[in-house]
Amino acid sequence: MGYEFDVDTGVSTAGPGRYSAEITDRWHALSGAPVGGYPFVVALRALADAVPLPDPLAVSAHFLRPSETGPAEVRAETLRAGRRTATGQAALSQDGKERLRLTATFGDLAVAEGRTLLFGEPPALPAPDTLTDLLAASGLTGMSLLDRVEFRFGDPPGWLSGRPDGEPSCAFWVRFADGREPDTFALALFWDVMAPVVLDLGVPISTTLEATLHVRGRPAPGWVACRVASRYLTDGLCEEDMEMWDSAGALVAQSRQLTLLP
Amino acid sequence: MGYEFDVDTGVSTAGPGRYSAEITDRWHALSGAPVGGYPFVVALRALADAVPLPDPLAVSAHFLRPSETGPAEVRAETLRAGRRTATGQAALSQDGKERLRLTATFGDLAVAEGRTLLFGEPPALPAPDTLTDLLAASGLTGMSLLDRVEFRFGDPPGWLSGRPDGEPSCAFWVRFADGREPDTFALALFWDVMAPVVLDLGVPISTTLEATLHVRGRPAPGWVACRVASRYLTDGLCEEDMEMWDSAGALVAQSRQLTLLP
Numbered sequence: 001m002g003y004e005f006d007v008d009t010g011v012s013t014a015g016p017g018r019y020s021a022e023i024t025d026r027w028h029a030l031s032g033a034p035v036g037g038y039p040f041v042v043a044l045r046a047l048a049d050a051v052p053l054p055d056p057l058a059v060s061a062h063f064l065r066p067s068e069t070g071p072a073e074v075r076a077e078t079l080r081a082g083r084r085t086a087t088g089q090a091a092l093s094q095d096g097k098e099r100l101r102l103t104a105t106f107g108d109l110a111v112a113e114g115r116t117l118l119f120g121e122p123p124a125l126p127a128p129d130t131l132t133d134l135l136a137a138s139g140l141t142g143m144s145l146l147d148r149v150e151f152r153f154g155d156p157p158g159w160l161s162g163r164p165d166g167e168p169s170c171a172f173w174v175r176f177a178d179g180r181e182p183d184t185f186a187l188a189l190f191w192d193v194m195a196p197v198v199l200d201l202g203v204p205i206s207t208t209l210e211a212t213l214h215v216r217g218r219p220a221p222g223w224v225a226c227r228v229a230s231r232y233l234t235d236g237l238c239e240e241d242m243e244m245w246d247s248a249g250a251l252v253a254q255s256r257q258l259t260l261l262p
Numbered sequence: 263m264g265y266e267f268d269v270d271t272g273v274s275t276a277g278p279g280r281y282s283a284e285i286t287d288r289w290h291a292l293s294g295a296p297v298g299g300y301p302f303v304v305a306l307r308a309l310a311d312a313v314p315l316p317d318p319l320a321v322s323a324h325f326l327r328p329s330e331t332g333p334a335e336v337r338a339e340t341l342r343a344g345r346r347t348a349t350g351q352a353a354l355s356q357d358g359k360e361r362l363r364l365t366a367t368f369g370d371l372a373v374a375e376g377r378t379l380l381f382g383e384p385p386a387l388p389a390p391d392t393l394t395d396l397l398a399a400s401g402l403t404g405m406s407l408l409d410r411v412e413f414r415f416g417d418p419p420g421w422l423s424g425r426p427d428g429e430p431s432c433a434f435w436v437r438f439a440d441g442r443e444p445d446t447f448a449l450a451l452f453w454d455v456m457a458p459v460v461l462d463l464g465v466p467i468s469t470t471l472e473a474t475l476h477v478r479g480r481p482a483p484g485w486v487a488c489r490v491a492s493r494y495l496t497d498g499l500c501e502e503d504m505e506m507w508d509s510a511g512a513l514v515a516q517s518r519q520l521t522l523l524p
Contacts, residue, residue: 057499058472058520060322062349062365064342079363080326085471085522087324089363101341101351103324103363105471114498114523117463119430168381201379209347209367210320212474214520216496232513234478236376237319239516251494254501256518258320258476260347261376 003180004148005189009038011046011074019046019074023067023094025144030195032142036100036208037192039067043090043102044188046074051088052081053106055184060212061102068094079103109184109218122245123171123227125154131173134160149193150177152223159199168197169229175222182219182246190224191242191255197230198238198261206238206259213255222247236261265442266410267451271300273308273336281308281336285329285356287406292457294404298362298470299454301329305352305364306450308336313350314343315368317446322474323364330356341365371446371480384507385433385489387416393435396422411455412439414485421461430459431491437484444481444508446515452486453504453517459492460500460523468500468521475517484509498523 008026011019021042029035040061048056076090085107092100131152138160140146152173158165174190175182182190191213196206228242238261244253270288273281283304291297302323310318338352347369354362393414400422402408414435420427436452437444444452453475458468490504500523506515 058324060324060365060472060474062320062322062341062367064349079324079360087326087363098341101349101365103322103365105324109497112497112499115463115465115495116497117495119493201377203377210322210474210476212322212472212518214472214499214501214518216494216499231381232478232516233377233379234513235371235374235378237374237476237478239476251496254494254518256474256476256516 003176004178005176005180005186009041009045011042011049014073017050017075017077019076021072021074023069023072025069026148028142028144030140030143031205034067034069035145035192036063036211037189039072039092039100040102040192040211041185041188042072043074043092043100044104045185047076047088047090047102047104050076051078051086051106053086053108055107055109055218056104056188056215057085057107058214059102059104059188060210061100062210063100063208065097065099067099070094118251122225122249125171125173125225128152128173128223145193148177150175157200164200164202166200168200170197171225171227173223173225175224181221182224184215184218187215187219187244187253188213190226190244194226194228196259197228197240203261206261209258209260211255211257213253215253217250217252219246219252220248233261265438266440267438267442267448271303271307273304273311276335279312279337279339281338283334283336285331285334287331288410290404290406292402292405293467296329296331297407297454298325299451301334301354301362302364302454302473303447303450304334305336305354305362306366307447309338309350309352309364309366312338313340313348313368315348315370317369317371317480318366318450318477319347319369320476321364321366321450322472323362324472325362325470327359327361329361332356380513384487384511387433387435387487390414390435390485407455410439412437419462426462426464428462430463432459433487433489435485435487437486443483444486446477446480449477449481449506449515450475452488452506456488456490458521459490459502465523468523471520471522473517473519475515477515479512479514481508481514482510495523
């Protein structure tokens with residue numbers, strides 16, 4: 001029982017600082033393998049069990065090897081626990097090989113206070129219920145993620161209709177298909193649910209070397225609006241930056257990943 | 263002998279995977295304490311000794327406690343060493359307390375190849391030799407970094423003359439004062455050498471929780487041009503993003519830090 005995201009990213013205690021998990025085949029990306037954000041959330045949830053504060057504020061992960069469908073073990077440890085922030089680290093392994101090393105600083109966003117001032121706005125997207133799910137209708141195969149996560153584009157990326165448009169950016173709404181509302185752990189998946197925007201430059205695929213997520217707030221219920229862009233391709237390295245805004249118009253996260261292009 | 267940066271960030275082997283270092287008083291920030299980028303470089307240099315590839319590509323660090331002047335110990339380990347990339351981790355401690363946990367993926371930028379396409383340009387700055395060193399002339403005290411690093415502003419930030427101008431962004435040239443040319447390790451300091459741009463919002467100081475550096479190229483000799491901005495202050499959390507461009511106009515690094523404002 002429970003929502004798919006919570007079931008599939010759940011961890012069980014396997015000893016002091018040790019957790020077991022199962023990487024399912026239900027969150028596959030375009031590549032036909034688990035999207036990197038999936039083991040990222042699994043490692044983060046194990047770490048959240050070990051750390052005394054509820055919300056990830058800054059999560060950075062280095063991807064050592066691709067994750068695969070099957071059992072996984074996570075070792076998690078607290079590095080420092082203070083009153084306002086606590087930092088810990090998790091290593092996710094499969095078949096004795098480490099796949100992902102993640103470090104995260106946690107806090108409590110329910111009591112966050114301080115200055116708010118924004119020099120930017122949420123993406124200008126039509127209301128999601130006026131839009132259709134072009135990805136689900138695209139006939140893309142092997143991407144089981146599309147059965148778990150719904151997308152709505154205002155201006156769909158060109159690659160989706162087979163015509164890369166030269167613009168490595170897009171904006172879209174995202175939510176879980178089964179009605180699970182977003183929280184700070186959902187944002188730890190959402191940074192990685194969209195296909196790489198460099199597809200619109202004719203680049204066929206990208207590999208994430210490192211990803212960092214900064215969470216700014218607990219999202220309001222409903223759709224999350226995302227703005228994603230790559231600006232600099234240099235000798236086959238490329239960043240991809242995402243902003244996430246909740247249905248009430250608050251900035252709830254930023255992410256940046258460094259990817260390797262073929 | 264040797265350049266100040268190399269001497270002060272040097273590490274000595276102290277055992278398998280263990281290094282000793284000395285945090286000097288020569289790289290103090292506005293706060294009158296060592297700038298966070300200084301122990302960041304020390305940890306990175308220890309890790310570089312342990313990892314078989316030369317250039318840091320992605321470095322992420324979580325700051326657990328402030329570093330202090332005095333001896334430091336770094337534990338460093340390789341997590342995975344492949345042909346194109348290798349990832350390792352380092353923990354810098356002082357007095358038995360961990361100050362910084364850093365994870366880095368290395369590569370060899372001399373043989374990097376792949377697509378280059380930029381949707382942005384270097385900051386429009388006048389030639390550095392037409393500009394004066396306003397920071398050195400500012401009378402700021404306690405900031406020993408200013409004896410090691412030279413800055414040139416095109417349009418100086420307002421806070422420098424006591425009039426915060428409401429614009430949390432700036433562009434400047436940077437180089438070492440003693441003639442040391444920049445390399446990828448210098449970029450691992452430069453992300454943190456400028457005072458926080460939120461000073462121009464009247465915010466007195468900021469604390470870095472996490473910082474990630476993406477290195478894109480080995481810089482050409484000469485000045486490095488930096489563009490830095492904060493766009494989103496939310497409940498006392500704020501990102502600071504920097505781009506670094508070398509004297510030949512190539513993008514050589516991007517950084518992002520998450521800071522906590524008082």
